[in-house]
Every structure is written in C-alpha cells, then in structure tokens.
Amino acid sequence: MSRSGRLLRLIEFLRTRRRPVTAARLADExxxxxxxxxxxxxxxMAQGVPVEGSAGVGYLLKPGYFLPPLMFAREELEAIMLGLRYVDQRGDDVLRTAAKAAKEKISAVLPPDAAVTLDLPLALPGPSATSFPDNVVELDRLRTAIRAQHRLEIxxxxxxxxRSQRVVWPVQIxxxxxxxxxxAWCELRGAFRTFRTDRILSVVEGSRYPARRAELIAGLHEHLARSTYEQDADRA
Structure with a gap:
C-alpha cells in the first residue's frame, strides 16, 4: 500500500473510534x-489533521473533521448509489440537489474501473414514487427546527x-x-405521531424542547414498530 493510501486508511480508522487508539492497535490494523x-x-499532524494524543496513550481524531473517502468497495458504491437514486425519486428539491452534488463529488474521485458502477448499477430502488401533494410549509423549515431541536406550533x-392546533417536538421527516x-412527539396526545407535511397549514417555531433528540428517535422507532407512518397520520 502506498503511504498516501495508508494515511487515508489511518484517518478512516480513527474517525470511527470515540476513544483513543494505541499505536500498537493501529499498527496491527x-x-x-x-x-x-x-x-x-x-x-x-503536520498537514493539519486534528489528531490528539501521544505514544503510550493513544490517538484520537477530533470531532468535526471530515474527509470524503477516496476508495470504495464495489458493494459500498452499490449501497451509496441505491440510496442516491431513492432520494432522487422521493426527496424534495433540496435533497435531490444534494444527491446530485454528492454523486458528482464521488464520481470525480473514483478510478475509471469503479466509476462504471455509477452509470451501470446492479441495484435499483423500484418503481418511481407517485407525485407528492404540494406543501404549504417548506420542508426546509421543518428540517431547520429538527436540527435546532425546537418546538413547532402547527x-x-x-x-x-x-383543523387542530398542536405543539410538537419534530424528530424526523x-x-x-x-x-x-x-x-414528532405531540404534546396534545402525549405520544409520538406522524403528520403529513401537505396537511401542515402553518408553522411557528418556538423554544428548544426538553428532551434529547437521540432518545426521541429511539422512542419513535419503537412506536413505529407497532404501527405505520400512514396509520399514525390518519389518527394524528
């Protein structure tokens, strides 16, 4: 393996670890x-990669450092392209634009023998989705509230x-x-509910909700294991 390839693998390995990794463990890997x-x-470190630690203690990559991988296994590329095609079918304009940009970035760094997977994939996401009803409230407003973990009065x-007025804690789209x-978690129902975005007529963003989003996601997925998105939206 070339040194540049080894440095990339070293970064990739450190990026997946939350605790310091010893030089012995890295050498074995x-x-x-x-x-x-x-x-x-x-x-x-000399090139500016934020690695912390020292010999005998271990090394850790600081959070927030991002370097797109330059090498993918064929199966990894298939998984990526399947996801991007699904987004192109069902995502809104923001996500479709992002998916196209991601594909272009990946394509720019792939060697020719791997790039063929982008244009001739083995996996397809199935039939195209039907047209979606128009939204009164842009999905980007909902995404912003989810990232900020803010209540929404809808x-x-x-x-x-x-019509009904709700205060919800948005979790996912x-x-x-x-x-x-x-x-979202609905304060009126005291439970998780899903709301069709085309039926949300207005939104007012409020204060930060008193819960960790990671815990809400876990609770939401447990709830959805007992029901479906569509059933939830019908009884919201």
Whole structure:
C-alpha cells in the first residue's frame, strides 16, 4: 500500500473510534510497525489533521473533521448509489440537489474501473414514487427546527379537513411512496405521531424542547414498530 493510501486508511480508522487508539492497535490494523504509525501520525499532524494524543496513550481524531473517502468497495458504491437514486425519486428539491452534488463529488474521485458502477448499477430502488401533494410549509423549515431541536406550533388538517392546533417536538421527516410526513412527539396526545407535511397549514417555531433528540428517535422507532407512518397520520 502506498503511504498516501495508508494515511487515508489511518484517518478512516480513527474517525470511527470515540476513544483513543494505541499505536500498537493501529499498527496491527494497518499491518505496519509502531514506528511507522508514529511517523504517519506526525505527518498527519503536520498537514493539519486534528489528531490528539501521544505514544503510550493513544490517538484520537477530533470531532468535526471530515474527509470524503477516496476508495470504495464495489458493494459500498452499490449501497451509496441505491440510496442516491431513492432520494432522487422521493426527496424534495433540496435533497435531490444534494444527491446530485454528492454523486458528482464521488464520481470525480473514483478510478475509471469503479466509476462504471455509477452509470451501470446492479441495484435499483423500484418503481418511481407517485407525485407528492404540494406543501404549504417548506420542508426546509421543518428540517431547520429538527436540527435546532425546537418546538413547532402547527395548524394541522386531518383527512376530513378538520383543523387542530398542536405543539410538537419534530424528530424526523419520512419519505413515503405517496406522501411525506413529519414524525414528532405531540404534546396534545402525549405520544409520538406522524403528520403529513401537505396537511401542515402553518408553522411557528418556538423554544428548544426538553428532551434529547437521540432518545426521541429511539422512542419513535419503537412506536413505529407497532404501527405505520400512514396509520399514525390518519389518527394524528
């Protein structure tokens, strides 16, 4: 393996670890000597890669450092392209644009023998989704609230057109075959509910909600294991 390839693998390995990794463990992973690891880590630090630690203690990559991998296994490329094609079918304009940009970035760094997977994939996501109802509220407003972990005061219309006011804690956006839904904790129901985004008539963003989003996601997935997005939206 070339040194540049080894440095990339070293970064990739450190990026997947939350605790310091010893030089001995890194040397075993990359099949090199510990002395080589010391030199490689010193080189990464000299190039500005935020590696913390020292010999005898271990090394850790600071959070937030991002370097797109330049090498993918064929199966990894298939998985990536399947996901990008699914986004192109069901995502909104923001996600479709992002998927196209991601494909272009991946394509730019792939060798020719691997790039063929982008244009001639083995896996397909299935039939194209039907057209989605128009949204009154842009999905980007919902995404912003999810990232900020802010309450949303919404006006929601059910299937019969009856309106209700809710205060919800937005968790995720689901992209179904015929609709998009906001999955959230509903203060009115005291439970998780999903709301079709085309039936959300207005949104007012409020204060930060008193829960960790990771815990809400775990609770939401447990809830959805007992029901479906569509059923939830019908009884929201």
């Amino acid at each position: 990359l099949a090199v000597s510990e002395r080589t690891i010391y030199r490689d880590v010193a080189e990464l 006006v929601y219309a059910d299937a019969a057109g009856r 689901g992209f179904m075959d015929s609709a998009r839904v906001l999955a």
